Amino acid sequence: MIRGTIVVANEICKGCELCITSCPQESLGLSDRINSIGYRYIVLVKDNCTGCVNCALVCPEAAITVYREKKSALKARESAFVASGGLSV
Ligand code: SF4
Numbered sequence: 473m474i475r476g477t478i479v480v481a482n483e484i485c486k487g488c489e490l491c492i493t494s495c496p497q498e499s500l501g502l503s504d505r506i507n508s509i510g511y512r513y514i515v516l517v518k519d520n521c522t523g524c525v526n527c528a529l530v531c532p533e534a535a536i537t538v539y540r541e542k543k544s545a546l547k548a549r550e551s552a553f554v555a556s557g558g559l560s561v
């Protein structure tokens with residue numbers, strides 16, 4: 473299972489919502505805030521992104537960057553965090 477996340481360039485998003493409708497995970501929504509060009513911009517509303525890249529491919533502004541991480545790598549990082557004295561979840 474691949475885990476992913478996105479970073480949105482808030483200042484160039486035009487709130488067209490194409491990315492929202494393209495996301496199979498329903499991970500995206502519009503912010504309540506407005507950017508400097510007058511649009512509500514996109515934010516992650518659920519922590520279930522798989523990094524499928526659909527949203528980035530449909531964005532006419534190229535405002536979305538997708539990052540992916542394998543679950544095994546994520547587990548290893550969590551284990552290292554707990555071993556170093558971090559909080560267990
Ligand atoms: S597709 Fe791009 S411009 Fe449109 S709402 Fe999503 S991030 Fe913003």
Ligand code: SF4
Nearest residue numbers: 495521522524525527
């Ligand atoms: S990468 Fe895929 S799952 Fe993640 S927010 Fe974009 S469309 Fe949704």
